[in-house]
Amino acid sequence: MNKYFPHIGRFVLLILFQVLILNKIYLFNMINPFVYVMFLIMLPFETPGWILLIIGFFTGLTIDIFSDTLGMHAAASVLMCFSRPIVQRYVLPREQDYVQPSLNDLGLYRFVSFAGILVLIHHFSLFYIEIFRFQGFFYTMVRVLASSVFSIGLILLILTLINISKDRKR
């Protein structure tokens, strides 16, 4: 049970953070961060694929229910979970045995490339599913890129803050 506790805690906190605060943020008329994907990115590497997909689906659905976008976040999250093993194969060398897909275990460079590609996939599919037309293609693309950068920045900030508070405790 102890093993699952951090993930459940992360799930609840990130969903609340996303729904209650981040969903209301809209910077420069284009940046809308989605940080809840951090929960899916940080699921352990040994999670079986099908569990990953199902967790992704229900996480997306939970966000959907709270933001009146039924199906959109679920679709983007499932796509992201589907591509996670593939990205993992290309970005992370196989020889090394990583414990967790976390900032501490992967190092900044690897973590940012791993999380960055996944966040891009998620945001790209989400924004285009939402608008569902090619009108304004480049504007949507700018929104995707700007929001992704902002989301990754927020994720790194959160993880750094957690690290600092852990160091203090020691």
Next chain:
Amino acid sequence: MRSLLRFIFRYHFFFLFLLLESVCFMLIAGNNFFQRASIVNTSSAFTGTVLTAFNNVEEYFSLRRTNRLLAEENALLRNHQIESYLLSDTMKYLKYDELHMVRYEYVPAKVVNNTVNRQKNYITINRGSKYGIAPDMAVISSNGIVGIVIDVTENFSTAISILHIDTKISAKIRKNGYIGSLTWDGTSKNMGLLSDISTYVTISKGDTVVTSGFSTVFPENIMVGQIEDFYIPEGENFFKIKVRFSTDFSNLSFAYVIKNHLQKEQKELEERSVAKNE
């Protein structure tokens, strides 16, 4: 059969992915603008309650502003009171009181959830069918138009915001009464797009745009905003007019739902006439 099962089992990851994605797209398709399942959105009892609880806290941050807006509106309403007028004769005349009934009724409501950061934005308010709210009713704030109710539960209702790329509202320029249609292009939460105004009409920056009253949803002369900028696209005979909304969508806390008591009658008549001519 067995080899098929083995095949599916071997590629279960991919098949599960396809299955889940198709479920998602079925949800998206079945939950579009017109027919949204009311069980699983912010107007449902559970999510509505959670959002209301958070909104109760959030409200404190905008108390000063909200107070000012309400005070301003109170002052305005006081000005409209019958005591504020000098009655010149004994004749009373109300425009829509032909049958001694009120045409428009205002129900105050609190906004419990509201987004401005998507291309399709919705608003949840804390009044539902208990207060007689039904789909197709207009939602306005003290500053101007906000949206149209599309879905109702007992205690909550969701409205489609003007900030939704599929909205289209009949609006007119107040000073000369020319009518166009107001849409939102999804780029700025402060700007709408008024089209279908012919180029021979004289307009200028700062002109006020109000609702036209042609649709059965919004009453006439509800504030929309002011003209910010306009131009004529090459080879066209209509202006493209940018309208700055008078409503601050990122800071909505109170709203009014407008019941139009003659809506059904007008709609039925219009539909009947159309049917007759076909």
